[in-house]
Amino acid sequence: MPQPAARLSVFTESVIRGMTRLANRHSAINLSQGFPDFDPPSELLAALHKATDGPHHQYAVTWGAPRFREALAKKITHFTGIPVDPDQHLVVTCGGTEAMMVAMMTACNPGDKVVIFSPFYESYGADAILAGAEPIFVPLRPPDFSYSLAELRKAFEQRPKALILCNPSNPTGKVFTMKEMQEIAALAEEFDVYVITDEPYEHIVYAPGKHISFATLPGMMDRTITCNSLSKTYSITGWRLGYVMASASVIAQARKVHDFLTVGAAAPLQEAAVTALEFPDSYYDELLASYDNKRSVFIQCLERVGLSFTRPAGAYYVMVDISPLGFKTDTGAAEWMTKEIGVAGVPGSSFFREVENRYLRFHFAKKEETLLAAGERLMKIRQR
Ligand code: GLN
Numbered sequence: 261m262p263q264p265a266a267r268l269s270v271f272t273e274s275v276i277r278g279m280t281r282l283a284n285r286h287s288a289i290n291l292s293q294g295f296p297d298f299d300p301p302s303e304l305l306a307a308l309h310k311a312t313d314g315p316h317h318q319y320a321v322t323w324g325a326p327r328f329r330e331a332l333a334k335k336i337t338h339f340t341g342i343p344v345d346p347d348q349h350l351v352v353t354c355g356g357t358e359a360m361m362v363a364m365m366t367a368c369n370p371g372d373k374v375v376i377f378s379p380f381y382e383s384y385g386a387d388a389i390l391a392g393a394e395p396i397f398v399p400l401r402p403p404d405f406s407y408s409l410a411e412l413r414k415a416f417e418q419r420p421k422a423l424i425l426c427n428p429s430n431p432t433g434k435v436f437t438m439k440e441m442q443e444i445a446a447l448a449e450e451f452d453v454y455v456i457t458d459e460p461y462e463h464i465v466y467a468p469g470k471h472i473s474f475a476t477l478p479g480m481m482d483r484t485i486t487c488n489s490l491s492k493t494y495s496i497t498g499w500r501l502g503y504v505m506a507s508a509s510v511i512a513q514a515r516k517v518h519d520f521l522t523v524g525a526a527a528p529l530q531e532a533a534v535t536a537l538e539f540p541d542s543y544y545d546e547l548l549a550s551y552d553n554k555r556s557v558f559i560q561c562l563e564r565v566g567l568s569f570t571r572p573a574g575a576y577y578v579m580v581d582i583s584p585l586g587f588k589t590d591t592g593a594a595e596w597m598t599k600e601i602g603v604a605g606v607p608g609s610s611f612f613r614e615v616e617n618r619y620l621r622f623h624f625a626k627k628e629e630t631l632l633a634a635g636e637r638l639m640k641i642r643q644r
Pocket of ligand 1: 276277292293294295357430
């Protein structure tokens, strides 16, 4: 029999989504795959009803419905100051995951190298392999997940085509400092490299931090391919709405990749999401305040249990050190915790290039009561 493509043997199915299936099978509280257990804003749901009653049931423009792109461009300009032309600088995708794949296929030829910080969000490795590119991993070292500039420079000396920057970072909760971003920008310029950024948590950066879009750094707009998503900002992970923002010449190519990958994102959902993109600033303040509270609640649970962790500066994930539990592998620990304790997290090893069995990643995009219930279940760990 013919064999499937060899490149598929080099990566696995998503460990994150596998943990969700395991959590569901065991009725565990699912703090693995990062998505809310609360509803999106009610105005957005009303807009969805209206959109489905309206004439939005056929293909939207491949690179995004005009009304959606116009609202998106305005929102981006409002928050970043970047003068976004909706007709030239945007491609609307099926979620941030497609955006990353489009960016990678747009930037890289087979054989090109791509710098990826480790730990990294799991799709980057797969994206690189599917695009025929070869990852060069640069470690982010715990507890603060900082990189060594010398190691980063060595990676650039291997002449990569692109670097992937997830900021705020999934899975670590790290928010890159201005100094770090300037270092990356200087290297990108010196070695003529694209910076592919993944910024779905842009509105979840805790005080005193502030989100800085990499494309706003001096001279970086033309070499940055910004990937983003509406999933986290508006609590609509199932809508699969994301986008790529880049210079007109990059977008002209990215449109082709997107066109033949998926044709387009769902038309009625783009129509409805215009309402979200027009929310006032107070929406984003409330979103952040609510996540700040969830972070405190969950962190206090972890403290009561007595586990150590790196306090996230952004996003809604926390890497928890489970080494005191004495498991040989983090996968074993994750399975035990799901089945016996009733709380699911993601084995940290699925994010690291290095062999690393010390962490489970939990997310706290859940109602306060869910987090407290998870905290109560986690207390049973102390009896181990
Ligand atoms: N970004 C979320 C996570 O890291 C969900 C990813 C997904 O399943 N698309 O858990």
